[in-house]
Amino acid sequence: MEVDLGNLPSLLRWGVIAGLSVLAIGIVIEHLSGNPLIREAGLFLIVVTPASFLVSLSYKMFREREYKIALLSLLTLSVIVVSALLSLR
Amino acid sequence: MEPLVRFLEVMLSGIGVGIISSMAGIGGGTLMVPLMVLVLGVDVKVAIASSLLTIIVTSASSSTVYLREGLVNLKAALTLEPSTALGAIVGASITIGLPSNLVRRVFGFGLIVISLVMLARTFTRPKEKGEIKHWTLGVLSSFFAGMASGMFGIGGGVLKVPIMNLIMEMPIKEAVATSSFMVGLTASSGSIVYAIKGFVDPVLVLGFALGIIPGATLGAKSLKGMKSKYIKLIFALVLLYAGIKLVGW
Numbered sequence: 001m002e003v004d005l006g007n008l009p010s011l012l013r014w015g016v017i018a019g020l021s022v023l024a025i026g027i028v029i030e031h032l033s034g035n036p037l038i039r040e041a042g043l044f045l046i047v048v049t050p051a052s053f054l055v056s057l058s059y060k061m062f063r064e065r066e067y068k069i070a071l072l073s074l075l076t077l078s079v080i081v082v083s084a085l086l087s088l089r
Numbered sequence: 090m091e092p093l094v095r096f097l098e099v100m101l102s103g104i105g106v107g108i109i110s111s112m113a114g115i116g117g118g119t120l121m122v123p124l125m126v127l128v129l130g131v132d133v134k135v136a137i138a139s140s141l142l143t144i145i146v147t148s149a150s151s152s153t154v155y156l157r158e159g160l161v162n163l164k165a166a167l168t169l170e171p172s173t174a175l176g177a178i179v180g181a182s183i184t185i186g187l188p189s190n191l192v193r194r195v196f197g198f199g200l201i202v203i204s205l206v207m208l209a210r211t212f213t214r215p216k217e218k219g220e221i222k223h224w225t226l227g228v229l230s231s232f233f234a235g236m237a238s239g240m241f242g243i244g245g246g247v248l249k250v251p252i253m254n255l256i257m258e259m260p261i262k263e264a265v266a267t268s269s270f271m272v273g274l275t276a277s278s279g280s281i282v283y284a285i286k287g288f289v290d291p292v293l294v295l296g297f298a299l300g301i302i303p304g305a306t307l308g309a310k311s312l313k314g315m316k317s318k319y320i321k322l323i324f325a326l327v328l329l330y331a332g333i334k335l336v337g338w
Contacts, residue, residue, distance in 0.1 A: 012152060
């Protein structure tokens, strides 16, 4: 199935690059000040990158009337979100 | 100075993993966890968790290219992924609940199974063309590939590619690209469970991620002229040895 994704795939690459950059800064800051907040933000960015790709993909697919792909990506996203919620318990 | 030395040590290991995994044509997870445990002396659960986060980075890098080139079968990936992600969550929860010593042995056993799958694949002719079949079986098998990913901190491509190529009869190039995309999503589901429970070592994630990407490029360049079949064979045997060592036989 040929689906035109446009610039959407770049979201994956730039998402993890942003995550790694924040993580690197966060590790240094934690080492200097003991504050883990930015390091945690970096890890969070990396973990949510695939999920944010799925959100954007489903939005794009709904707009292009590719309902099957849109619903499947929402289903995958819901499994990931449920896993996060269950882990918090 | 000590954290910097450790970071450089991890990054060099990452370069090594990148070189070997791209030469063997597999994701880095199967090599990363044994390396972290047996060489860097990291606790097995921390190794698994950190490996999964690193896999998100490496998968994002490669699947961006595959998605742009239209090689990823989105319908297949998103049909198989919910059960795979569910499997990853179940696998991660099982690993977290077990004592580290037992996880180490279970991981070793899993590594033996994976190395045997790799050995079998070395001698199996992949399907080049065909129409996708056996969707239900593919979805069910994907659950177990996801479970292996969540339990052992691997991307699971070593199982996903044979499921898509040999069971579902997806052409091999499409299966590799689709698996590469799915690996990031599966690793993301599994890693959420570990990250929330605090098992991730950020220095390992950063070091391995920054090492694997240039290492993989270097490995791909040095692969020219070498027979990948023999590299895969040697790699499978090394994994078999690592598995036996982790089990403690």
